[in-house]
Amino acid sequence: MGRKQHNSASAVYLESLGAAGTVTGSKHLLITPSMTVMIDCGLFQGIKTLRERNWDKPPVAAASVGAMVLTHAHLDHCGYIPLFVKNGYRGPIYMSAPTRDLAEIILRDCAKLQEEDAARANRHGFSKHHPAQPLYTVADVETALPLFKVCATASEITLSEHLSFTLFPAGHIPGACSVNFNCYGKNVLFSGDIGREHSELLPPPARLTNADFVIMETTYGDRLHSAADTAQEMAMLINDTLFNKGNILIPCFAVGRAQEVMHLIYRLKMQNIIPRTVPVYLDSPMAAAAGKALLHHPQWFIIDEKECARMFSGVTTNENYEETKKIIRRRGSKIILAASGMLTGGRVLEYLKQYLPDSKNMVLLIGFQAEGTRGRALANKAPEVKIHGKYYPVRAQVKEIEGLSAHADQRELLNWLSRLAASQPRVFLVHGEPGVQDAFRVKVKDELGIYAEIMQQDVRLMLFEPAAPETIS
Known part of the structure; x- marks a missing residue:
């Protein structure tokens, strides 16, 4: 126009x-x-x-x-x-x-x-x-x-x-x-x-x-976002996937959502609602940098400075692309937080290639998925998605938690x-x-x-x- x-x-x-x-x-x-x-x-x-x-x-x-x-x-x-x-x-x-x-x-x-x-x-x-x-x-x-x-x-x-x-x-x-x-x-x-x-x-x-x-x-x-208890909903999905010996992949926006999900997982572990031993990886250099920057602005949060710092303590941060391959190969169930939140690019795609074809795994969508993105395709129950020129079948469980929007x-x-x-x-x-x-x-x-x-x-x-x-x- x-x-x-x-x-x-x-x-x-x-x-x-x-x-x-x-x-x-x-x-x-x-x-x-x-x-x-x-x-x-x-x-x-x-x-x-x-x-x-x-x-x-x-x-x-x-x-x-x-x-x-x-x-x-x-x-x-x-x-x-x-x-x-x-x-x-x-x-x-x-x-x-x-x-x-x-x-x-x-x-x-x-x-x-x-x-x-x-x-x-x-x-x-x-x-x-x-x-x-x-x-x-x-x-x-x-x-x-x-x-x-x-x-x-x-x-x-x-x-x-x-x-x-x-x-x-x-x-x-x-x-x-x-x-x-x-x-x-x-x-x-x-x-x-x-x-x-x-x-x-x-x-x-x-x-x-x-x-x-x-x-x-x-x-x-x-x-309207779901009225369900977000923490309980996430705990149930995580525990079900762990029972099936699968991995949980959470595509996160590096600023805001990644930190909120980290705190929620920390809280669930502290309350013994999910196993404290399950490893959590933050595979996003930008999310790690954003988390460090936000520690300088505690007045913008409703949690105190100590808790803000503690929620990072149980998370392994990866800033090396080569280490991503090692995390994928590592045996045992794990929770992965990686950008981008709408699956348009970034480290999350490497996990998606490995985890999508296996029905034991879970992909948790936690934010808005714009038209034309892989995230929207998964939310719409697409049978396959294209990543780097190749199609991957969607056999993993795909769930949305609207309460974390x-x-x-x-x-x-x-x-x-x-x-x-x-x-x-x-x-x-x-x-x-x-x-x-x-x-x-x-x-x-x-x-x-x-x-x-x-x-x-x-x-x-x-x-x-x-x-x-x-x-x-």
């Missing part, structure tokens, strides 16, 4: 350059008379047609954006930053302290993988580009990092005379925040990714009560929005698949009496025209 342009320089506009009709590539513009701000700057992931958008010329001149605010460190929210800087962005990038540490880890890892993939493609000649190039390099990440600016939550940051913002914890992962802009006297609230009301490690999302405009994620806007479900999303209902905000839905967003739109109207609009890619919408300068407080 082509971009619809409005020429009035005196109005405030909203435009989504990503995460409009999809759950990935989050990039939103708040365009004001004094400054254009970008909220999140993520990569498109999932199906090929989405990933190819990462290579398109940026739909907005990078140098025209005056500031950027990052809600959290997941790749679909921060992964495009090095390329945006490469294209001319030079403004500050504001974020919470954990997000700053985690984003650096994630961006370095992403760049390194892209460089390795391009080198592999050139060695084997399977790229249609000659030579194959990475989307960006580690050097591009190094150029972007000095622009990172840490700001405290609940502390107002001024961008211009009539534009400021405040971060509020949103759950989801450590450091994740919603962003509330005071924009020419109006409150424009970007939800970011909203976390669970009850989490293994994180406090619930902040209770915000006033907004004129809300830009809201809808990842699980059409469904980092995203709020429909009821929790409605609860979050209901606190804002009294101010009757204009609501814009982003970060969700089309059918999911429409179901949530109807639910918002029926339960809260609020009309919600679904954002479209690259369509600029006018929010309001500021009052005359002398009347703006």
Whole structure:
């Protein structure tokens, strides 16, 4: 769809350059008379047609954006930053302290993988580009990092005379925040990714009560997470697999989910609900680095520092790819946590090749599985999956534990929005698949009496025209 342009320089506009009709590539513009701000700057992931958008010329001149605010460190929210800087962005990038540490880890890892993939493609000649190039390099990440600016939550940051913002914890992962802009006297609230009301490690999302405009994620806007006891559900699946002398493979997002699952397994062992002797391997260098970084931010957790450190003690961390092969060959049942969470790449694929064809083994899916990913294929009971050019039969047990999702479900999303209902905000839905967003739109109207609009890619919408300068407080 082509971009619809409005020429009035005196109005405030909203435009989504990503995460409009999809759950990935989050990039939103708040365009004001004094400054254009970008909220999140993520990569498109999932199906090929989405990933190819990462290579398109940026739909907005990078140098025209005056500031950027990052809600959290997941790749679909921060992964495009090095390329945006490469294209001319030079403004500050504001974020919470954990997000700053985690984003650096994630961006370095992403760049390194892209460089390795391009080198592999050139060695084997399977790229249609000659030579194959990475989307960006580690050097591009190094150029972007000095622009990172840490700001405290609940502390107002001024961008211009009539534009400021405040971060509020949103759950989801450590450091994740919603962003509330005071924009020419109006409150424009970007939800970011909203976390669970009850989490293994994180406090619930902040209770915000006033907004004129809300830009809201809808990842699980059409469904409810299981009401079953997550710990008991996981324990039962682990014990059943151990009884059958199988292995448990848990694909994890390296930031957030890996640490939460580690704590849950630690708790189950301490309570003797699963055997204390079963070995647990964390085979993700990025998850290990993220875990170490998070130990520096204990105030973001609901467990104390000692327990946070103890949950790492019973886990063997592997950072060497050669050791992965040894872990696979090691006899006896084991629990493996490995990235990526949607099985799009990483060490988890090596385990998947070995474990999928054997019915004794278990694959536990614990997070959102985007369209076009191997994780979605397994969740949809595909009989086989393709890995590195070869098909592998799915004989292992595949189970989903919805209670470990980092995203709020429909009821929790409605609860979050209901606190804002009294101010009757204009609501814009982003970060969700089309059918999911429409179901949530109807639910918002029926339960809260609020009309919600679904954002479209690259369509600029006018929010309001500021009052005359002398009347703006």
